[in-house]
Amino acid sequence: MAINASTQELAELIDSNLGALRPQSPAWQVADSPISGRGIFAIRDIEQGEELFREHTLLVGPTAHRSSNLRTCTICYNLPNGCDTDAQALCPSGCGLPVCPSCRPTERHQLECKLFRKWKPKDTERIEPRALRILSVVRCFFLTEKQRQLLYAMQANADRYYMKEVQRAADCFEHFPHEQDMLDYFYRTICAFNTNAFESRSRVGGNEILVRALFPLAGLLNHHCTPNAAHHFEDGETIVVSATERIPKGTEITMTYAKLLWSTLARKLFLAMTKHFICQCPRCQDPTVS
Numbered sequence: 001m002a003i004n005a006s007t008q009e010l011a012e013l014i015d016s017n018l019g020a021l022r023p024q025s026p027a028w029q030v031a032d033s034p035i036s037g038r039g040i041f042a043i044r045d046i047e048q049g050e051e052l053f054r055e056h057t058l059l060v061g062p063t064a065h066r067s068s069n070l071r072t073c074t075i076c077y078n079l080p081n082g083c084d085t086d087a088q089a090l091c092p093s094g095c096g097l098p099v100c101p102s103c104r105p106t107e108r109h110q111l112e113c114k115l116f117r118k119w120k121p122k123d124t125e126r127i128e129p130r131a132l133r134i135l136s137v138v139r140c141f142f143l144t145e146k147q148r149q150l151l152y153a154m155q156a157n158a159d160r161y162y163m164k165e166v167q168r169a170a171d172c173f174e175h176f177p178h179e180q181d182m183l184d185y186f187y188r189t190i191c192a193f194n195t196n197a198f199e200s201r202s203r204v205g206g207n208e209i210l211v212r213a214l215f216p217l218a219g220l221l222n223h224h225c226t227p228n229a230a231h232h233f234e235d236g237e238t239i240v241v242s243a244t245e246r247i248p249k250g251t252e253i254t255m256t257y258a259k260l261l262w263s264t265l266a267r268k269l270f271l272a273m274t275k276h277f278i279c280q281c282p283r284c285q286d287p288t289v290s
């Protein structure tokens with residue numbers, strides 16, 4: 001899908017989106033990549049273990065996978081004490097979203113609550129994973145104009161199968177929107193998620209959560225089968241990227257999208273099927289490495 005910004009414009013949007021998290025003098029810059037599209041490059045020698053940046057998410061929501069606790073609050077990620085049934089976890093207004101009592105009055109929940117009630121969930125007694133999973137995408141409606149520009153500047157690989165996620169969510173509501181411009185915006189956002197999102201476990205309070213999140217800067221890290229950087233999540237909404245080895249000035253900063261212990265064939269198949277590209281890195285090109 002077309003990207004609506006030059007590399008320079010993207011770099012500026014990312015800069016302003018980082019806000020207070022922008023490093024005083026970053027060790028990196030955004031530039032065109034010989035691997036693919038845009039990437040992040042060291043502009044000075046970087047030491048092993050050095051923190052490169054931290055970034056707050058643009059869009060985030062529960063993965064709603066079977067292995068996650070669906071009763072986790074959709075705003076603060078805590079699991080309220082004594083929350084033994086879906087009914088106890090759900091917002092009493094009938095929006096179908098699990099939210100803890102302290103987050104119910106927040107503006108963030110009120111906006112989502114109003115939208116979901118307008119769409120009218122079919123089942124208000126049970127937490128519906130398909131409706132919960134679409135929340136990260138629905139949040140694109142609450143982005144500012146500048147954040148929308150950033151979303152549209154991100155690479156978004158198209159795949160007709162992705163529309164299934166919208167269809168599955170639509171089945172959970174009486175009045176899910178069907179206007180073409182809304183569906184196009186959903187689709188674009190899902191494509192951006194599937195191209196760039198990080199799915200990660202992290203601990204919030206005593207609760208282990210599983211979210212998928214979009215980070216415009218971290219999303220620029222291209223894949224390498226011998227990467228020089230890695231990430232971890234803090235508080236479910238912040239990503240921290242650090243160098244795993246010394247990175248000389250001018251080198252592209254990369255991470256892995258696959259498991260490094262997998263064989264070359266397994267990594268190639270995984271990247272082709274889930275990320276839609278054939279990895280061209282030296283490790284994948286070396287016939288003596290399995």
Ligand SMILES: C[S@@+](CC[C@H](N)C(=O)[O-])C[C@H]1O[C@@H](n2cnc3c(N)ncnc32)[C@H](O)[C@@H]1O
Pocket residue numbers: 033035036037038039154155157195196219220221222223224275276277278279280281
């Ligand atoms: C998360 S984005 C990375 C940033 C992207 N280069 C951009 O310009 O926005 C992932 C996409 O980048 C491309 N990509 C990343 N690593 C690659 C690699 N090792 N070989 C080929 N393409 C790669 C693929 O098109 C993939 O779908």
